[in-house]
Amino acid sequence: MTKIVRFWLGVFAFSVCLFSVAPVLVIVVESFTDTDYIVFPPPGFSFKWYVEFAKRAEFVDSAVVSLIVALCACLMATWLGTMAAIALVRHEFRGRRVVQGFFMSPLSLPGLILGLALLQFLAGYGLARTVVTLTLTHVVITMPFAIRFVSLALLSIDPNVEKAARSLGADSWRTFWNITFPLIRPGIAASVVFSFILSFDEVAASLFVSSATAMTLPVRIFVYIDQNYDPLVTSVSSLLVFLAVIALFIIEKTVGMGRLFGLK
Amino acid sequence: MRWTNILGTNSKAFVPLLLLLPGVLLFASFFIFPMAVLIENSFHGYSRLTGVDPGFTLNNYIQILSDPYYLEICGRTLKLGLMTSVVTLVIGYPIALYLGVASARQRAWIILLVLSPLLVSVIVRTFGWLILLGSNGLLDNLFKAVGLEGGSMLHNEAAVVAGLANVLLPFMVLSISTSLQGIDPAVPLAASSLGASPWRVFASVTVPLSLPGVLSGLLIVFSLASSSFVTPALLGGANYKVLSSMIYEQSLVLQNWPLSATFAVTLMFIVFTVLALQRRALEGGKYKVVFH
Numbered sequence: 001m002t003k004i005v006r007f008w009l010g011v012f013a014f015s016v017c018l019f020s021v022a023p024v025l026v027i028v029v030e031s032f033t034d035t036d037y038i039v040f041p042p043p044g045f046s047f048k049w050y051v052e053f054a055k056r057a058e059f060v061d062s063a064v065v066s067l068i069v070a071l072c073a074c075l076m077a078t079w080l081g082t083m084a085a086i087a088l089v090r091h092e093f094r095g096r097r098v099v100q101g102f103f104m105s106p107l108s109l110p111g112l113i114l115g116l117a118l119l120q121f122l123a124g125y126g127l128a129r130t131v132v133t134l135t136l137t138h139v140v141i142t143m144p145f146a147i148r149f150v151s152l153a154l155l156s157i158d159p160n161v162e163k164a165a166r167s168l169g170a171d172s173w174r175t176f177w178n179i180t181f182p183l184i185r186p187g188i189a190a191s192v193v194f195s196f197i198l199s200f201d202e203v204a205a206s207l208f209v210s211s212a213t214a215m216t217l218p219v220r221i222f223v224y225i226d227q228n229y230d231p232l233v234t235s236v237s238s239l240l241v242f243l244a245v246i247a248l249f250i251i252e253k254t255v256g257m258g259r260l261f262g263l264k
Numbered sequence: 265m266r267w268t269n270i271l272g273t274n275s276k277a278f279v280p281l282l283l284l285l286p287g288v289l290l291f292a293s294f295f296i297f298p299m300a301v302l303i304e305n306s307f308h309g310y311s312r313l314t315g316v317d318p319g320f321t322l323n324n325y326i327q328i329l330s331d332p333y334y335l336e337i338c339g340r341t342l343k344l345g346l347m348t349s350v351v352t353l354v355i356g357y358p359i360a361l362y363l364g365v366a367s368a369r370q371r372a373w374i375i376l377l378v379l380s381p382l383l384v385s386v387i388v389r390t391f392g393w394l395i396l397l398g399s400n401g402l403l404d405n406l407f408k409a410v411g412l413e414g415g416s417m418l419h420n421e422a423a424v425v426a427g428l429a430n431v432l433l434p435f436m437v438l439s440i441s442t443s444l445q446g447i448d449p450a451v452p453l454a455a456s457s458l459g460a461s462p463w464r465v466f467a468s469v470t471v472p473l474s475l476p477g478v479l480s481g482l483l484i485v486f487s488l489a490s491s492s493f494v495t496p497a498l499l500g501g502a503n504y505k506v507l508s509s510m511i512y513e514q515s516l517v518l519q520n521w522p523l524s525a526t527f528a529v530t531l532m533f534i535v536f537t538v539l540a541l542q543r544r545a546l547e548g549g550k551y552k553v554v555f556h
Contacts, residue, residue: 002462009362016359017377023392023430024384030395039400080287087280099284106295108539110491112508113528120305120521121298136294201385204493218387225391225498237388244383258375261438
């Protein structure tokens with residue numbers, strides 16, 4: 001590739017990076033505005049919209065709901081996903097590919113449709129929409145990722161290591177906890193962190209599965225923006241951005257963003 | 265009987281069964297069964313007075329496929345998917361190309377910046393576009409500063425496409441990069457040693473070999489864009505209706521479950537058709553790279 005082409009490609013890449021992060025940056029900057037309305041760039045600096053957020057019980061409640069749901073969902077998805085991944089990677093059985101496809105299928109289904117299906121199912125059978133139903137919905141959405149991350153980790157370890165432990169007399173449980181688990185820990189960490197953030201960010205399905213008493217933060221933000229346009233949600237949204245930065249930091253330290261999404 | 269033999273490769277069939285059971289039970293009750301309920305509901309009638317009618321009918325489907333208003337919405341959904349996938353391709357291809365030649369440090373930064381928005385909720389990224397494009401927003405104030413007419417640039421198709429392209433760009437870049445990474449470096453090298461100019465190598469070697477990734481990226485972005493809800497709802501405004509907005513409106517606002525279910529099945533049909541094509545594109549790719 002010639003130098004000039006390379007240079008212009010670089011300039012283009014830089015602008016696209018800017019385009020990618022622009023909406024997120026704009027929100028974080030705007031959240032520190034001292035105005036009562038949205039104006040960009042903000043004329044002055046203040047924390048008043050963060051204080052305002054802390055005063056709004058419905059937003060704080062939703063933040064708590066989101067936190068509980070995401071925490072339970074990421075642990076449950078990783079736990080069930082690890083079990084399924086072991087079955088799919090370490091065992092040969094009839095219909096293995098079908099089961100694999102079955103567990104991956106929520107990936108192709110738009111969240112909106114899953115949400116609508118769950119709403120009609122829950123309401124049709126008179127079941128209440130609670131934190132529990134929200135959590136289980138998020139487990140369905142995040143489990144494909146958990147299975148994928150743990151499967152990749154399982155495939156990357158040398159099966160001889162497990163065999164060696166077994167031949168030295170360790171039973172299956174011991175082999176798993178002392179050999180396999182430490183080796184797949186990066187995959188499990190990736191699964192927990194990614195499932196957490198995916199669950200915390202989910203809007204489309206949660207919109208239908210949320211109720212007045214159990215509403216996640218992104219849904220609360222959507223409902224609010226649909227009616228109002230003021231800097232209050234910029235502070236709430238920024239909290240989601242800060243959470244993403246923490247997740248990003250953990251992912252970079254453990255697996256790396258590129259590898260998480262399958263790039264070499 | 266060693267039921268704890270969870271890691272064995274020649275264990276009894278019930279061990280994988282036990283491991284899979286909790287997941288399968290959850291999926292059956294919170295995914296498969298609700299989907300069955302949804303599909304069943306799409307074949308029921310509805311009246312505002314009596315609610316859902318238990319009898320079987322195809323009326324909802326006939327209504328969607330014959331009413332010009334609904335057909336227009338279906339058309340708009342397809343157009344949105346098409347425009348978004350083309351825009352992300354135009355932006356994403358050069359990035360994927362640059363990733364192949366950039367230094368390790370630049371590469372790491374680009375991957376980080378292009379992919380990290382995936383960790384931020386769609387609702388937040390879309391809200392950012394409201395601040396970028398809305399009145400008193402960044403573009404508005406920028407235009408006014410240089411003496412142009414500003415004002416809100418929201419509530420039109422361009423705003424929705426810009427927002428969706430921003431949200432979905434990572435999928436396009438990932439798809440093309442994976443495909444470009446799969447090209448054996450010896451192939452373009454062979455072409456240039458046989459006298460092909462850099463442009464010729466790019467046009468006759470790199471582009472054709474990356475086509476599976478391009479096609480798969482186009483189809484993924486198409487399916488995600490045509491089923492997106494938050495971005496069209498917030499950036500498109502009340503008059504920009506796509507299938508997902510109809511699903512929302514019919515179910516949560518008008519409580520017409522059968523019709524909302526029918527819209528959902530229609531959207532699902534579009535998405536699954538596109539994804540089946542995408543799987544085809546990926547499979548075709550394996551055989552096209554003949555040099556491996």
